[in-house]
Amino acid sequence: QWSLTIDGLVDHPLHFNYDEIRQLPPYETILTLECISNQVGGGLIGNANWKGTELRPLLDRAGIKPQAKYAALYGAEGYSTGHTLERILRPANFLCWEMNGQPLLRQHGFPLRILIPGKYGMKMPKWLTRIEFVDKEYLGYWEWQGWSNSSERQLQSVVDDPFNNAKISG
Helix, strand or coil: CCEEEEEECECCCEEEEHHHHHCCCCEEEEEEEECCCCCCCCCCEEEEEEEEEECHHHHHHHCECCCCCEEEEEECCCCEEEEEHHHHCCCCCEEEEEECCEECCHHHCCCCEEECCCECHHHCCCCEEEEEEECCCCCCHHHHCCCCCCCECCCCCEEEECCCCEEEEC
C-alpha cells in the first residue's frame, strides 16, 4: 500500500510504488546518523552502509517551479519537517531502502527514508510518503516545539586518556 509522491509546486508530479523506487539507479554510501539530542560521547549515533537512489534526478524530473522555496517532507506516521530548496537539491541527498545489505527494518524507516548528509536525524523522515514543494518556509513537528529548523550536525569529540582514566569532552 505504500507509495511516494513528489508534488506541490512542480511541473510533473511523480508517484512511485515500492517496486518502482527499487528499480531506480542504485546509489550506495557509508553515512553516520545522529540524534539532535545526543550528548558528547553519547550512544545516539551510528554508522551504516546505506543503499537507495539519488534524490536530485527525481526532483529534476518533477521540474520544480521557480516560486518553490521549501520542500515539506512527510512520513507515514504523520511526522513532517521541511528543508530549503537549496538544501534539498544538494546532490548528496538520497532515498534509502537498504541498510548494511538488508532491507530497512521498520525502526529504521522501512520501506523508504530520506538521508540528507550533514543533518540530524529529525530532518530525515522515516517511512517517507511525500515531498511537497511550497512557496514559504515549512516547519514540522519538532521545529514547532522549538528545535532547530536548520539542524546542521555539529562535530563532537571525546578524548580518552587510558593512562589516567580521564575523559575530556568538547
